[in-house]
Amino acid sequence: MPYVNIKITDEGVTTEQKRKLVQGTTQLLVDVLGKSPATTFVVIDEVSTDNWGLGYHLVSELRQAAAQ
Template identity: 60%
Template sequence: MPYVNIKITPAATPEQKAALIKGVTDLLVTVLDKNPETTFVVIDEIDADNWGIGGDTVTVRRQRKG
């Protein structure tokens, strides 16, 4: 009965999101022998203005590297 929440910045395609869901579900089956039918995965896409690392928004960090 695992529950997994993945937070990423946008934008992943539907195919990429499906690959994350499949991959993390398979991982829980392989490592912990969990039942996939009761394995939930929720992906949250978080805007770069709303995500901070090192005290800066990801928006600012990307501009600095650009």
């Protein structure tokens, strides 16, 4: 009965991509640990780039700098 939480930045993730994340994560837990899909939860948190920091900077700032 695994619980997986995936935190990613909120930058246009599609429903199809979410489906692939859920399928792939669930399959991994089945393959590696023999877990049951019926009790495998995957929760995806999409976090605003203003709310994620890396290396002293907000990701929104890193994205702006990279775009210039």
